[in-house]
Amino acid sequence: MRFFHLSDLHIGKQLHYYNLKEDQEHILREVVSYAEKLRPDAVVIAGDIYDKSVPSAEAVAVFDEFLTALSEVKPSIPVLMIAGNHDSAQRLDYACEILKKQNIYIAGNVPQDETKFLKKLTLEDENGMVHFYFLPFLKPGYVRGVFPEKIPESYQAAVEQMIEREHIDWDARNVLISHQFYTGSGQEAATCDSESFSVGGLDRIDSRGIRKFDYAALGHLHGAQEAGAAHVRYCGTLLKYSVSEWNQEKSLHMVTLGKKGDAVQVETFPLHPLRDVRKVRGGLEEILESARPENRDDYISVTLTDEVDPYRPKEQLERVYTHILEVRMDNTRTRQKLEALDDEAELSNPMTVFGEFYVEMQGREMTPEEQKILIQVFERIGKREENAI
Ligand SMILES: [Mn+2]
Structure with a gap:
């Protein structure tokens, strides 16, 4: 069984006031062309489909176009998705019953009372069945109806109790789709500026409780990484959504599940964004001269090191770069100023x-x-x- 693991599409997102519509359309088209070539058995999207809980009509159209293009790949590929913390569970759930007929499976809301359970989809291959469990983003309060006697006290308890009550057959092959902040026991996760977390780290969950799954397709962290085990993973975003990600390699993840107990394989395929996010640093003249035409339209964060502040640097930089995110100064004067501010704090x-x-x-x-x-x-x-x- 092979499936694409995607997450955090954040459709509708802006990068420093630039609308990313074209960039997102471009990268989603690349995903579709990979689907045509690689023919996965499923496409899993682990939350944060949209950037806002009330997505713009434009954002909805971009996602619609993606789903439509995917549905044209034959034989049809099931698409499985859950809501992330940025999505509105209710809005995502809209029309989910009808969409099932189109081979699109959505879980927006977590179960609301004791009689309800996680959405589950079973797919089959030559090695038997694979059960996909949909766990949409949750806070302990979201599941109060499921545990009326006692609301789980932490994110960790909420997730573990939600999984426990499913009575999963661990002899079968099981995949979890989840959008939470998981960490490996005692390990620090790599975070970046385009994510949002709760203050004080209350939302962190030790991934121990989900390692029994044959694979956990995670969303929430925007940099691809394991969370405590090779089969418990964040695939990261398809695009760089902040300057802090300029150095990350974004790629498409394809997971291959073999027989029960076999090590899971994760292959990554390169993505080619319309515009890259890059950082450049140096004197203004140097930057202007070394700008290469092929980088002209990239999203650029500039740090100028000139000791004498140049005249209207942004206007000059705009001659060689069309999408400037920010222009910062880093010289003796700005450093002294920062030190002085620190002292006076x-x-x-x-x-x-x-x-x-x-x-x-x-x-x-x-x-x-x-x-x-x-x-x-x-x-x-x-x-x-x-x-x-
Ligand atoms: Mn996200």
């Missing part, structure tokens, strides 16, 4: 702190008029806090 009274911030931003002191306004603002905040107590 003690919290004196809010008026002084804001005053310093104002000078930093505006390059001048506040006028007496402006100070008055600020004093009024602080007074009002003070009153509100008193009321709140």
Whole structure:
């Protein structure tokens, strides 16, 4: 049994105000052409289909086009998907009964009461059956209806209890599709700037509880990685969704399940984005000269190291690059400024702190008029806090 493992499509996402529609269409078309060539038995999408819980009409059209193109590959390939934390469970579930007839299987919501269980799809190959379990993104509170006596106390408990009540036959081959923050016992996960997590790490789950599956197709982390075992994996995004990912290699993952107990094989296939995300660093002249025409349309993060701030650097850079994400300065002056800010980071009274911030931003002191306004603002905040107590 061979299947594509995808996740975190984040359709509709923007990168620093650039609309990624063309980039996403392009990369999804590449996935379809891989499907035509490799003929997987299924395509699994482990959550975060859309970037927003209320996706734009444009985003929905992009995904629709992808599903339609996939459905034209014959013989038909089942598509299995779950909701991630960015998706609206209800919206994703819309029309899911009708879509089953099109070989598209969706789980948006987690089971809502004691009588309901995880969605499960069984596919068959020469080695027997493979059961795919759909576990949409959940927080402990989402499953209160399933455990009315006692709501699970943590993300970890919620996931483990949800799996336990399925009474899975571990002698059969089982695949989990899940969108949570799993880590290998005691290991640090590689995270990047395009993900969102809960503060304090409450959402972290030790992957021990899901290692019994023959494969866990995970979504949530945007960099491809294992979570504690080779068969418990994040495939990562198809595209780089933040500058922090510039160095990552994004690829299409195809999983091959052999007989029960055989080691799972994961092959990766290169992806060719319409525009890459790249970082360039150096003096302005140097960057302008070394820009290559084939990189012209890439998404570029520029760090200028000139000791003398160049004149209108962005305008000059726009002559060689069409999609500039940001232009930063890194020279003696900016470094000293940062050090000075670090030193001064003690919290004196809010008026002084804001005053310093104002000078930093505006390059001048506040006028007496402006100070008055600020004093009024602080007074009002003070009153509100008193009321709140
Ligand atoms: Mn995501």
